[in-house]
Amino acid sequence: MKRLYYCISALMITLLWVGSAAAHYNLLFLDRSPIKYKLKETAQLTYARGHLYKREWGQAPKPDWVKAFTFDGMSTDLTANMQTAGPLTRIPWKIKRPGDTWLVAHLPLQWSEHDAAWVESSMRTMVHIGFSRGWQEPLGMTKLELLPLTRPYGILPGDVMRVQVLDSGKGLAETMVYAEHYYEKPPQGPMPADEILTRAARTDSNGIAAITLPKPGWWVIMTVVEKGRRKANGREGPLKLDDALWVYVEK
Secondary structure: OHHHHHHHHHHHHHHHHHHHHOOOEEEEEEOOOOOOOOOOOEEEEEEEEEEOOOOEEOOOOOOOEEEEEEOOOOEEEOHHHOEEEOOEEEEEEEOOOOEEEEEEEEEEEEEEOOOOEEEEEEEEEEEEEOOOOOOOOOOOOOOEEEEEOOOOOOEOOOEEEEEEEEEOOEEOOOOEEEEEEOOOOOOOOOOOOHHHHEEEEEOOOOOEEEEEEOOOEEEEEEEEEEEEEEEEOOEEEEEEEEEEEEEEEOO
16 A cells, blocks of 8 residues: 555656656757767867757756766866856866766756756766776766666667666666657747657666667756655755756767
8 A cells, every 4th residue: 555655656746747847958968979079179068958849948057066077987077167158058178088978967956946846956968989988887976866778879769778767876666767859950830749759768676767769869868756845945845856868869
């Protein structure tokens, strides 16, 4: 009975979130495919919050940190590199080391009027230079983490992306994972239903889920977990953690 209660509660949280899932995401992506860089080049990250189909930008909360993590454990703080102009923030980063480098932005716990909840968010993408090493291991820099089990670059249309949802390093079962395509140009005609725009899968007992990515371009893979409720500063609502993994499907 208790298990049934938790399953129903999780389903209701999911349904409420999906109502806005196709509307707005936190964006963190590069100016090109993550496999098309060279050492000493400057990559350009874009951070924003917006509608991936309509390309409508909202007010994006400011990250408290943005960092680059190399495969050998080194990190570079990019927070001071943020250049905000209107709704978009550009973050230049000079590539100094080969291998796989995670680029991660973190939003501290804060009240979200859009979600009517207390939300802590993170988002990540990867640059690959030279040799494939670094994408397989969790970073452990955020409480909630989407760990790719499929290499997160060199992806082709129709490939299946496998991810593991980690909560404080442990696989999280029966958790929804979503994926949505970012449109470089707003498509013409009426917007499809959310059920068509947003792909969804549920994790197994080890926290693993698989989602097919059928189109070339940038995709966001996201999960959100509720951690009870929080009351502070005159605001009361659910406490949510979310993490977004941005991957590029080659043309």
